[in-house]
Amino acid sequence: GQQVMQIPQYQHVQEGEDFTTYCNSSTTLSNIQWYKQRPGGHPVFLIQLVKSGEVKKQKRLTFQFGEAKKNSSLHITATQTTDVGTYFCAGSHNNNDMRFGAGTRLTVKP
Amino acid sequence: EAGVTQSPTHLIKTRGQQATLRCSPISGHTSVYWYQQALGLGLQFLLWYDEGEERNRGNFPPRFSGRQFPNYSSELNVNALELEDSALYLCASSPTSGATNEQFFGPGTRLTVL
Numbered sequence: 001g002q003q004v005m006q007i008p009q010y011q012h013v014q015e016g017e018d019f020t021t022y023c024n025s026s027t028t029l030s031n032i033q034w035y036k037q038r039p040g041g042h043p044v045f046l047i048q049l050v051k052s053g054e055v056k057k058q059k060r061l062t063f064q065f066g067e068a069k070k071n072s073s074l075h076i077t078a079t080q081t082t083d084v085g086t087y088f089c090a091g092s093h094n095n096n097d098m099r100f101g102a103g104t105r106l107t108v109k110p
Numbered sequence: 111e112a113g114v115t116q117s118p119t120h121l122i123k124t125r126g127q128q129a130t131l132r133c134s135p136i137s138g139h140t141s142v143y144w145y146q147q148a149l150g151l152g153l154q155f156l157l158w159y160d161e162g163e164e165r166n167r168g169n170f171p172p173r174f175s176g177r178q179f180p181n182y183s184s185e186l187n188v189n190a191l192e193l194e195d196s197a198l199y200l201c202a203s204s205p206t207s208g209a210t211n212e213q214f215f216g217p218g219t220r221l222t223v224l
Contacts, residue, residue: 006152030210031210033212033213042200042215042217042218043153043200043202043213043215044215045212045213045214048210048212088152088153090153090213092210097143097155097158097165098143098155099155100145100152100153100154100155101152102151102152103152103153
């Protein structure tokens with residue numbers, strides 16, 4: 001079935017360090033979305049990428065969609081303790097339902 | 111505007127029993143999605159309903175079923191519960207059909223099977 005792979009599974013950083021999570025699909029995606037789930041909370045939508053090679057920024061967060069629309073990344077510059085949580089990518093094939101990656105759990109040491 | 115609501119918050123059942131979980135989408139949203147999130151794991155897609163019809167289902171056995179009502183609220187039923195069904199069940203809604211809309215998640219129902 002349709003699968004979206006996400007790495008790494010865990011990432012522990014010192015506050016101020018950068019963080020990146022990667023998402024890959026074996027087939028072309030229609031679009032990709034990123035969500036953040038705080039500990040004990042539910043996923044919250046961050047952003048959607050649709051165009052090949054698209055790059056979007058939200059303050060310290062940079063989202064990229066690959067040229068082939070098969071991969072994506074989320075990069076956080078100078079992490080803060082408020083960035084703690086699990087980051088999920090979710091990809092859609094042919095505009096059908098979204099399939100979520102396994103998530104990357106980020107912990108930040110003050 | 112009220113968000114997605116789910117009930118109950120917690121549900122404890124024993125093996126072999128049946129569980130019913132409920133979801134009310136954001137007003138005006140027609141699509142409802144169900145996900146299973148086992149402890150420490152990602153979101154596994156269960157079911158997608160739109161306009162009262164099942165649009166797609168994930169790789170789960172038939173004992174996982176559901177429906178969407180005319181008011182777009184939804185129910186997830188899990189029959190013949192097994193221990194590994196213990197998980198957080200998340201419901202999400204989106205404004206229209208298709209995967210180009212962001213999904214708004216509810217707080218989830220924590221199902222424990224003893």
